[in-house]
Amino acid sequence: SQPLDLRLPTPGCYNDPERAGLDAKSVFDGMTEHLFFTLGKLAPTASRHDLYMALSYAVRDRLMMRYLATTEAMRAHPQKSVAYLSAEFLIGPQLNNNLLNLGIQQEAEAALRNFGIESLQQILDVEEEPGLGNGGLGRLAACYMESLASLKIPATGYGIRYEFGIFDQLIRDGWQVEITDKWLKGGWPWELPQPDEACFVGFGGRTESYIDDKGSYRSRWIPAEHAIGIPHDVPVLGYRVNICDRLRLWRADATESFDFYAFNIGDYYGAVEEKVGSETLSKVLYPNDGTDEGRRLRLKQQHFFVSCSLQDMLRSLDNRGLPVEDFPKYWTVQLNDTHPAIAVAELMRLLIDDRHMDWDKAWDITSRSVAYTNHTLLPEALEKWDLNLFSSLLPRHLELIYEINRRFLQQLRLRYPGNDAIQRKLSIIDEDGSKAVRMAHLATIGAHHVNGVAALHSDLVKTDLLPEFAELWPEKFTNVTNGVTPRRWVALANPELSTLLNEHIGEDWISNMENLRKLEERQNDQGFLEHWGNTKLSVKRKLASYIHRNTGVLVDPSTLFDVQVKRIHEYKRQHLNVLQVITQYLRIKNGQADGMAPRTVIFGGKAAPGYYMAKLIIRFINGIAETVNADPDMDGRLRVVFLPDYNVKLGEQVYPASDLSEQISTAGKEASGTGNMKFAMNGALTIGTLDGANVEIRELVGAENFFLFGKTVEEINDLKRSGYNPGAFINAMPELQEALRLIEMGHFSNGDSELFRPLLDNLTGHDPFFVMADFADYLRAQEAVSLAWTDRMHWNRMSLLNTARTGFFSSDRSIGEYCENIWNVGPLNVDITCDVR
Ligand code: GPU
Numbered sequence: 001s002q003p004l005d006l007r008l009p010t011p012g013c014y015n016d017p018e019r020a021g022l023d024a025k026s027v028f029d030g031m032t033e034h035l036f037f038t039l040g041k042l043a044p045t046a047s048r049h050d051l052y053m054a055l056s057y058a059v060r061d062r063l064m065m066r067y068l069a070t071t072e073a074m075r076a077h078p079q080k081s082v083a084y085l086s087a088e089f090l091i092g093p094q095l096n097n098n099l100l101n102l103g104i105q106q107e108a109e110a111a112l113r114n115f116g117i118e119s120l121q122q123i124l125d126v127e128e129e130p131g132l133g134n135g136g137l138g139r140l141a142a143c144y145m146e147s148l149a150s151l152k153i154p155a156t157g158y159g160i161r162y163e164f165g166i167f168d169q170l171i172r173d174g175w176q177v178e179i180t181d182k183w184l185k186g187g188w189p190w191e192l193p194q195p196d197e198a199c200f201v202g203f204g205g206r207t208e209s210y211i212d213d214k215g216s217y218r219s220r221w222i223p224a225e226h227a228i229g230i231p232h233d234v235p236v237l238g239y240r241v242n243i244c245d246r247l248r249l250w251r252a253d254a255t256e257s258f259d260f261y262a263f264n265i266g267d268y269y270g271a272v273e274e275k276v277g278s279e280t281l282s283k284v285l286y287p288n289d290g291t292d293e294g295r296r297l298r299l300k301q302q303h304f305f306v307s308c309s310l311q312d313m314l315r316s317l318d319n320r321g322l323p324v325e326d327f328p329k330y331w332t333v334q335l336n337d338t339h340p341a342i343a344v345a346e347l348m349r350l351l352i353d354d355r356h357m358d359w360d361k362a363w364d365i366t367s368r369s370v371a372y373t374n375h376t377l378l379p380e381a382l383e384k385w386d387l388n389l390f391s392s393l394l395p396r397h398l399e400l401i402y403e404i405n406r407r408f409l410q411q412l413r414l415r416y417p418g419n420d421a422i423q424r425k426l427s428i429i430d431e432d433g434s435k436a437v438r439m440a441h442l443a444t445i446g447a448h449h450v451n452g453v454a455a456l457h458s459d460l461v462k463t464d465l466l467p468e469f470a471e472l473w474p475e476k477f478t479n480v481t482n483g484v485t486p487r488r489w490v491a492l493a494n495p496e497l498s499t500l501l502n503e504h505i506g507e508d509w510i511s512n513m514e515n516l517r518k519l520e521e522r523q524n525d526q527g528f529l530e531h532w533g534n535t536k537l538s539v540k541r542k543l544a545s546y547i548h549r550n551t552g553v554l555v556d557p558s559t560l561f562d563v564q565v566k567r568i569h570e571y572k573r574q575h576l577n578v579l580q581v582i583t584q585y586l587r588i589k590n591g592q593a594d595g596m597a598p599r600t601v602i603f604g605g606k607a608a609p610g611y612y613m614a615k616l617i618i619r620f621i622n623g624i625a626e627t628v629n630a631d632p633d634m635d636g637r638l639r640v641v642f643l644p645d646y647n648v649k650l651g652e653q654v655y656p657a658s659d660l661s662e663q664i665s666t667a668g669k670e671a672s673g674t675g676n677m678k679f680a681m682n683g684a685l686t687i688g689t690l691d692g693a694n695v696e697i698r699e700l701v702g703a704e705n706f707f708l709f710g711k712t713v714e715e716i717n718d719l720k721r722s723g724y725n726p727g728a729f730i731n732a733m734p735e736l737q738e739a740l741r742l743i744e745m746g747h748f749s750n751g752d753s754e755l756f757r758p759l760l761d762n763l764t765g766h767d768p769f770f771v772m773a774d775f776a777d778y779l780r781a782q783e784a785v786s787l788a789w790t791d792r793m794h795w796n797r798m799s800l801l802n803t804a805r806t807g808f809f810s811s812d813r814s815i816g817e818y819c820e821n822i823w824n825v826g827p828l829n830v831d832i833t834c835d836v837r
Helices: 024-038 048-076 095-102 105-113 120-124 136-150 260-264 268-282 296-319 324-330 343-354 359-369 387-393 395-415 420-426 439-446 455-465 467-472 486-492 495-505 513-522 526-551 574-589 612-630 648-657 675-681 694-701 713-721 726-731 734-745 757-764 771-790 792-804 811-823
Strands: 081-085 155-160 168-172 175-179 199-203 206-211 217-222 225-237 244-254 331-336 370-373 384-386 436-438 450-452 477-479 560-565 599-604 638-643 660-663 685-688
Touching: 024 048, 024 105, 048 095, 048 105, 048 120, 048 225, 048 244, 081 136, 081 296, 095 105, 095 120, 095 225, 095 486, 105 120, 136 155, 136 225, 136 244, 136 331, 136 486, 136 811, 155 296, 175 612, 199 296, 206 395, 217 343, 217 395, 225 296, 244 268, 244 296, 268 296, 296 324, 296 331, 296 343, 296 387, 324 331, 324 359, 331 343, 331 359, 331 811, 343 359, 343 370, 343 395, 343 439, 359 370, 370 439, 384 387, 387 395, 387 436, 395 420, 395 439, 420 467, 436 439, 450 455, 455 467, 455 477, 455 694, 486 495, 486 648, 486 675, 495 513, 495 526, 513 792, 526 638, 526 648, 526 792, 560 648, 560 771, 574 599, 574 612, 574 638, 574 734, 574 771, 599 648, 612 638, 612 757, 648 675, 660 675, 675 685, 675 694, 675 792, 685 694, 685 771, 685 792, 726 734, 726 757, 726 771, 734 757, 734 771, 757 771, 771 792
Parallel strands: 081 155, 081 331, 155 244, 331 370, 370 450, 450 477, 560 599, 560 660, 599 638, 660 685
Antiparallel strands: 168 175, 199 225, 206 217, 225 244, 384 436
């Protein structure tokens, strides 16, 4: 293709293909200019934060060539682009990732030395991460954006620029305390506000029918209030490519500073009310991971960002002179769970009401453009909107949903004559009890593909969650197993391992992760295995020092680092892990712990602020940690640590330093998991159930390199059917009884026998997540872990094989599957004069 004429400002370095602005000298010059002109600081008095800002602006400048070249190529030669709609993008720190993808980490470090900074890390530590997501779902969206760019697929991630992201977590007296996340307070250098591309969004009001100039009956929406969405764009550079994609996050603003009518009649407070109301729209992220609260403001947020995004996509066609009928030719719209599922109705509204399209044409366009990813089977996470709430906020959308539903139910009547039950079951409107709109049904009916996020999960979507839909449209349902980006999660998070890999198998694994297979040739090389173990040890030393600095607990890096980091949830069963720790503690106390590996058991994760049991589990972990760590009998044998404020940045320190990855959810409950992948590719062994992507991890690394335990989905279902009684399992386990007795006596709560009672009652009463049923087998698997740890060379070999065989879990592979099987998009070739090195 032709080099593009970008009419760029051309500072000398950008035109020099040898340097392309990427050498240490021009990074230094860029920093100096930004310190002076952008930040108003002189180099000698610049703080670390100033230097972080200056370096970030200098790096951002170096993204702009690629960013604008990508945009310009899409304008000049339009092709299909991905719109990834997600209420969450948990992108993590930006500076080091952009340095890595540009290939200038060393140049940046050299530039910093001229400001008296010895290591890049000192500046990276200053960066505040935008916590615009809760956990796995939001982080997946971020990995996918990075892989899209690395695979040179044109894409926009559409989401919300929350002013306050996920709360910061403090631990006080063992309890979680939530602090507002003021991530914007120091200024965030990675976004470009684009106020001239603002969009209007309506809410509430009513609809009215009218006859158009062709004599047809139409409906129109007269909203009661409006908000404005201002795009804030974040460049997303691929790894060593010229493609720079875009994350477009919408910030809500008021339509008018004042309602002048209300102002003129003297109603000052009424006049400012609309302004105040619409500005709170993008104020805060809902901190619930996989639980639907059915809150009005949440539905407003969803409609706000979806409407802005679809308007933006339509406008991009208009701007390039492309007909709206070609929408599916230029956009493929992916719904990250049902949070953006209102898109099905909103795209219909934009096409029918604004573009005056007829129903069939609009439905054809919508259903050929939209696809839906399901991320959970948990009933409490399936979004349902109360009908009254929905109609008061989105009356026109409800009309459209009724019509979508009417036509769908008609189809069902033809397929299953006389079967009223199936109509009730599949209807978008839930008529049992108080009426509600089922968003998963709307998404499934409107989408051309529905996918789950791991093989087991996608099967369960078909057999358990939406079986009748799967029978009706078998070709709609598919699987794309999740993946994570090897750039952030290995190359950047684990430089020690990366260096070792680069030396022995070359650097190619970073963009083609299956090449890690070459490591298998080293599996019997004693010297290499020793090197492998020493590399892990040196990473563990860094985490040990972090733990000491942040919790005051001294841990021994030579012990087995046994780690469970993820959101706190009963189905993830952190309490199963804790009960096992208590058993180990008791065995040490009773002199029955021969052969037990000395361990450091590490927990981290946030609990939803309104989830009482999860918060009590945090208190429980900290109670056990306090007792264990204060007991001299445990010295050198057992330590328990709760790492406060687990986030992306901390994850980057934790995964590389782990020996054992705890993936112990009740079978059938974890859709996929993605932390499990990050651990395995960094050489941790997994102890886990047959749940989510654990199943595929075990198949790939080999059963002999994975510690399996627990009941299968079928066995759990059998237990449920036969009337599960946790008491029977407890009675068969004297050690478990003893553990429960100690908790009840207040042994881990300074004698307070009431503190953990709700947890005990839950486990001994209903035990909804089968903790007691899986306990004995979990303990057995943990003994196998201890035994394996005694033969360190063998452990290192298993660790190496975990890294070698988990290239499948690169998000490049996942994105490749989406492109091929769902989106039908291909790469964009951008020619610019200054290629990356
Ligand atoms: N997940 Br639904 C979330 O993190 N938040 C949600 O609201 C929903 C799902 C997770 C799943 O629990 C996890 O198993 C999966 O790996 C992840 O989404 C990405 O698919």
